Amino acid sequence: MSGVLSDLTIRIGDVERVLPTVRTGNLGRVPLVEFIGDPEFTNAAAQAMLPLLPAGTEILLTVVTNALPLTHELSDRSGLPYVCARKKRRTYMQQPLIQDVPSLSLGVAETLWLDGPHAARLRGKRVAIVQDVVASGGTAQALAKFVVQAGGTVSGYLAAFRQGQPPMDVAVLQDLPRRVP
């Protein structure tokens, strides 16, 4: 069972968490979802997301940081491999694909990097885009561009949480308030 019990107390399966709220420059106070450092919460979310995987998906694509442990667990449970984009160029990258994200959920512009050999794993594949939270959808759009650049097709979008109204259909466990008082 999943649900928002109050504005900021959430439950996924048997795991309940009170989400902290943080103040951001242009959004006011927003709930903060953190999977990093919380394997119990991460595992519960990954397990609950299994039925959200689009039919026919062959590989998952995500981006650091918070979505990475979630995608790892989803990969382990589903048996689907995954590829992860970075938010910094690493010296060992070979002909990386590059996408700018104008403004992420916390109002910070980013550049995403997908190492060439990882991009090659998407070629000809049906790719599900996995995120912890989808807000504006800017990150999801950038990841979808990676899929197209790499020669794959997007099978769908899934996330643990949605905050706001992104432009694409995203399968989620729960909607969270975009702002809190």
Ligand SMILES: O=P(O)(O)OC[C@H]1O[C@H](OP(=O)(O)OP(=O)(O)O)[C@H](O)[C@@H]1O
């Ligand atoms: O739909 P959007 O508006 O693009 O926002 C969603 C993105 O924002 C958050 O990342 P964050 O900037 O907190 O980075 P982190 O995961 O590295 O902490 C979240 O992890 C998503 O990747």
